[in-house]
Amino acid sequence: MHASTTSAPPILQARDVSKFFGAITALRGVNLQLMPGEVLGVVGDNGAGKSTLMKVLSGLFAPSEGEIVFEGRTIQMQSPRDSRRIGIEMVYQDLALAGNMPIHENIFLGREVQKPLLGLPLLNKKAQREMAQEHLNRLKIHVKSVDQNVEDLSGGQRQAVAIARATAFDAKVVIMDEPTAALAIKEVGKVLDLIHILKEQKVAVIIISHRMDDIFYACDRVMALYQGTNFAESSIANTSRNEVIGWIMGTKGNTTALAHDGMVQ
Amino acid sequence: MTTAATTSATDSGLRQTRLLETYGIWLVVLVMMIALSFLSETFFSLLNLTNILKQNATASLLALGMFLVIVTAGIDLSVGSILALAMVSSAVAAQAGLPWWAVLLVGPLVGMVCGALNGLGLTILRLPHPFIMTLGMLNIARGATNLVSGGVPIAGIDPQVRYLGQAEFDLSFIQDGAGLPVSLLVVAACVIGLWVMLNATPMGRHIYAIGGNPQSARVSGINVDRVLVWVYTICGGLAGLAGLLLIGRTGSAFPNAGLGAELDAIAAVIIGGASFFGGRGTVAGCIAGVIIMGLLRNGLNLMDVSVFWQQILIGFIIVGAVYFDVVRRRASFRI
Numbered sequence: 001m002h003a004s005t006t007s008a009p010p011i012l013q014a015r016d017v018s019k020f021f022g023a024i025t026a027l028r029g030v031n032l033q034l035m036p037g038e039v040l041g042v043v044g045d046n047g048a049g050k051s052t053l054m055k056v057l058s059g060l061f062a063p064s065e066g067e068i069v070f071e072g073r074t075i076q077m078q079s080p081r082d083s084r085r086i087g088i089e090m091v092y093q094d095l096a097l098a099g100n101m102p103i104h105e106n107i108f109l110g111r112e113v114q115k116p117l118l119g120l121p122l123l124n125k126k127a128q129r130e131m132a133q134e135h136l137n138r139l140k141i142h143v144k145s146v147d148q149n150v151e152d153l154s155g156g157q158r159q160a161v162a163i164a165r166a167t168a169f170d171a172k173v174v175i176m177d178e179p180t181a182a183l184a185i186k187e188v189g190k191v192l193d194l195i196h197i198l199k200e201q202k203v204a205v206i207i208i209s210h211r212m213d214d215i216f217y218a219c220d221r222v223m224a225l226y227q228g229t230n231f232a233e234s235s236i237a238n239t240s241r242n243e244v245i246g247w248i249m250g251t252k253g254n255t256t257a258l259a260h261d262g263m264v265q
Numbered sequence: 266m267t268t269a270a271t272t273s274a275t276d277s278g279l280r281q282t283r284l285l286e287t288y289g290i291w292l293v294v295l296v297m298m299i300a301l302s303f304l305s306e307t308f309f310s311l312l313n314l315t316n317i318l319k320q321n322a323t324a325s326l327l328a329l330g331m332f333l334v335i336v337t338a339g340i341d342l343s344v345g346s347i348l349a350l351a352m353v354s355s356a357v358a359a360q361a362g363l364p365w366w367a368v369l370l371v372g373p374l375v376g377m378v379c380g381a382l383n384g385l386g387l388t389i390l391r392l393p394h395p396f397i398m399t400l401g402m403l404n405i406a407r408g409a410t411n412l413v414s415g416g417v418p419i420a421g422i423d424p425q426v427r428y429l430g431q432a433e434f435d436l437s438f439i440q441d442g443a444g445l446p447v448s449l450l451v452v453a454a455c456v457i458g459l460w461v462m463l464n465a466t467p468m469g470r471h472i473y474a475i476g477g478n479p480q481s482a483r484v485s486g487i488n489v490d491r492v493l494v495w496v497y498t499i500c501g502g503l504a505g506l507a508g509l510l511l512i513g514r515t516g517s518a519f520p521n522a523g524l525g526a527e528l529d530a531i532a533a534v535i536i537g538g539a540s541f542f543g544g545r546g547t548v549a550g551c552i553a554g555v556i557i558m559g560l561l562r563n564g565l566n567l568m569d570v571s572v573f574w575q576q577i578l579i580g581f582i583i584v585g586a587v588y589f590d591v592v593r594r595r596a597s598f599r600i
Contacts, residue, residue, distance in 0.1 A: 060484070081486030096484045098477035100544035101470070109474055110485030112467040122465050 009072055011036045011204050012057065012088065012173050017066035019052055026052040028228045029066070034173060039195060039205045041219035041236075045248050049228040050208045051093075054175050057206070058090035059083035071172075081110070089166035093177040097162055099151030103143060104132035106150050107165045135168050136160075139197055156187025163194055167203060174198060175206045180214050192218050212241045226250045290538050290553040297560050305567040311436065311443035313563070319514065321559040322430070322448035323348070325552060326507035327523075327530040328537075329459055330380075330500030332551040335534050336463075336476045337496055338543025339387075339395040343402035344504040344530055345523035347379045349410040351508030355426065356419035356518035365425035372509040373502050379406055380501015384494030395497075403527070410520045418519035422512055430513015448510045455503065460548045472496060476543030532579065533558050536586045557582075 014032040018025070027049045034040050044050045055061045057068065059077030067074045070086060077083050080090065097106050108128050115124035132146045141160045143153065150158060159179060166174045179195075180188045188211075195218045198205055209215055215222055216236060223233035224247035232247045246252065302309035327344045334341045351372035358371045379402060386398040424431075429451055433444025463469035471492050474482040483489050504523075512518055537554025539546025558579060565575045 079486065080484045084486055090484065092480075092484060094480070096478065096481040098474040098481045098544065100477035101473060105470055105474075106481075109470070109481070110487050112470060114467065120461075121467060122461075123467060123470065 008036055010034055010069075011071060013069040014053065014057060014063075015067050015069060017053070017056060017063045017068070019049075019056060019061060020064045026228055027056070027063075030225065030228070030230055032057075032223065034204050034206060036172075036204055037199060037202045038221065039199055039207065039219045041215040041222040042206060042208045042225065043210070043215065043222060043244060043248050044225035044231075045250075047227075048225040048248075050225055051177060052228075053225065054090065054177055054206065054208060057083075057173075058088055058175055060090075084111075084169070087170065087172035089169075089171040089174045091159075091162045091166050091174065091176040091179060093181060097150045097158060097165075100149060102147045102149055103136075103153075103161055104129045104146040106161060107132045107135065107146075107168050109165070111169060132164075132168075136164055138201075139164055139167070139194060141194070154187065155183050156190055159183060159187070159191050160194060163191070163198075167198060167201075171203060173204045173206070175208075177208045178210065179207060180209065180211060188214070212244060215244065216241060224248060288549065290550050290557075294553050294556050294560070297557065297564070301560060301564040301567075305564065308564060308567055311440040313567075315433070315436075315443055315446055315449075317556075317559050317563050318449045318452075319446040320563075321555055322446065322452050323507045323511045323514070324526070324529055324533065324559070325452045325555045326455060326503045326510065327526055328533040328551055328555045329455055329548070330503035331527070331530040332534045332537070332539055332546060332548065333459065333463075333472065333496050334395070334500050335531070335539050335541065336472055336543060336546055337493060338476045338479075338541075339493070339496070340399060340531070341380075341383065341497065341500050342396065342399040342527050343379065343383060343406055344500065344507075345526035346403045346406035346410065347376050347501050347504040348508040348511065348523035348526060349520055350379065350406040350413070351375045351505035352512050352518035352522050353410050353414040353419060353520060355509060355512060356422060357413055359422060359426060360419065365423050368423070368426050369429075369509065372512070373505040376505020376508065377498050377502040380498040380504070381494060383501065384497030387497065388490035388493055414518065414520045416520055418517045420517040422516055422518070426509075427513040427516060430510035431516075432513075448513070451506070451510060455506070456548055456552060463548060468492065468495070473544055476545070478544075529558065532583050535583060538586070541587065 010033040012034040014030055017027055017030045019027040030049065030053055032053065042050050042053070052061065056063050059080050059082050062077070068077070069075070070088065075086065083090070098109065101109070105128070113124045113128045113131065114121050116122060129146050136143065136146070139160070141164055143157060150161060153161065163174070163176070163179070179191055183191060192214060195205055195207070207214065207218060219236055221233065221235050222239065222244055224231040224244065226247070227250070231250065232252060307313055327348065330344060331341055354375045355368050355372045359365070359368045363371070383395070383398050383402050386392060386401070387395050390398070392398050428447065430448050432447040434447070436443040436445055463472065471482060471487045474485070474487065475489055475492060479489060508522070511522055533554035534546070534551050535541060535554070536557055537546065537550035537552070539551060561579065561582070562575055565578070
């Protein structure tokens with residue numbers, strides 16, 4: 001199971017994490033390990049706790065129990081600002097971009113490039129435009145101009161901008177919540193290729209997805225949550241789509257036939 | 266080569282569209298001024314023009330503060346009451362024997378405190394909409410105004426205190442009786458300050474981001490609550506400063522000052538092209554909105570049109586301006 005311990009230590013770990021909302025238990029003793037440069041798929045049915053776990057990892061929620069370990073150190077995060085500072089970035093399902101603002105301002109939102117003048121924290125928009133353009137080039141993302149407002153972009157371009165924003169500051173871990181769910185089919189491939197580019201650049205990625213195509217195209221490893229607990233995990237090479245679909249439904253060791261039967265019932 | 270050329274072409278196209286969107290409203294101002302100078306002989310005199318500027322200085326400051334709040338998709342109904350409270354507080358402070366320079370600070374400070382309370386109430390109490398908190402403040406500040414003043418005007422304000430609102434630099438060498446109002450310089454300083462903050466500092470971009478998508482602002486690590494408290498504090502401070510200008514112009518602090526002024530400020534901001542949904546609008550547009558309303562009132566006065574008709578006309582213009590905003594938004598969601 002943990003052959004990975006022989007190589008580099010994990011970059012990000014959740015250890016025995018639980019999260020309660022009042023009487024509701026969203027996560028119960030969940031463990032997660034992410035290796036440097038690895039792409040991990042997280043699957044599970046609605047309400048399995050995927051999104052909650054990701055929000056705990058990105059500092060939006062504090063865990064009720066358990067700890068988050070980043071690069072070997074236990075970390076306490078009060079807000080997404082803290083997680084961004086150490087290099088954990090989240091790409092939200094609703095993208096969380098400000099449509100009324102240009103691409104370059106979205107990429108640098110909350111981390112603007114500044115050029116102080118007489119103590120005034122003035123923006124350096126020129127540098128910001130150039131750095132944004134360079135970064136988009138590095139990720140092979142094509143837009144007409146970094147001055148375009150985000151609301152004028154297609155869904156795929158917006159997703160690309162959201163990913164660009166997540167990786168603009170040497171992120172070590174990028175967490176993506178359903179990165180292809182809202183996209184036209186022809187745009188899905190581009191986003192998955194973008195994940196490959198991130199992997200080449202040694203960024204570790206966690207992808208939450210319902211789409212087996214995404215998981216099996218982009219991921220090295222897949223783990224399943226079921227009713228707020230760890231259910232199963234495997235390297236992509238050692239599993240199959242039907243087995244993973246079985247995990248999502250809470251069954252193990254499914255054959256092809258069983259998985260289909262399960263779906264019909 | 267070719268890609269670079271097309272990129273710069275779309276860049277300049279983008280900038281042109283944006284320029285038109287930002288400054289197109291000034292074409293309306295220009296057309297109105299030309300029309301009015303044909304319709305009325307007295308309109309295009311220096312005396313009348315400086316008069317318009319002086320009369321609208323107070324409204325400009327209220328509108329600037331309101332603009333800032335509306336960019337965050339908020340609203341501040343209390344600016345008229347804050348203006349009045351700032352006025353009577355200044356007058357009472359003057360009567361109590363405070364030196365004139367200290368009296369000058371009272372108005373803006375009272376405004377900032379009221380604004381900060383708006384912001385804190387909004388963010389700490391988690392009230393569902395700024396409408397509620399500022400509606401509360403509208404009543405609180407107006408009630409406090411009447412309490413402090415006993416419901417009667419307070420006259421006898423020192424000339425030093427009146428300076429900002431009343432004084433003019435003599436321009437009689439150009440035309441008899443004309444002058445450059447100091448209040449215009451106060452407004453200009455606020456316009457420039459606000460423009461720099463909104464367009465050239467991170468704080469300003471955060472304000473636009475909060476109006477565009479508060480969720481995005483939050484997850485980008487922006488302290489949304491802190492920014493909102495500042496926005497309402499600045500809005501209140503500008504209302505206090507507006508009160509100081511009004512004391513200067515009228516020479517007394519009257520407790521009914523600024524009744525309904527918040528609605529005029531909202532109207533000017535909306536006419537100036539800011540979106541009620543937040544995240545959109547410019548300082549220049551906001552000032553254009555104030556001037557359009559000022560020109561309209563002035564022109565219709567000069568042409569002896571009844572104030573009742575003026576009000577009806579302004580009503581139509583507000584509806585028309587917002588309809589334009591709706592059409593523009595629909596157009597931008599064409600994808």
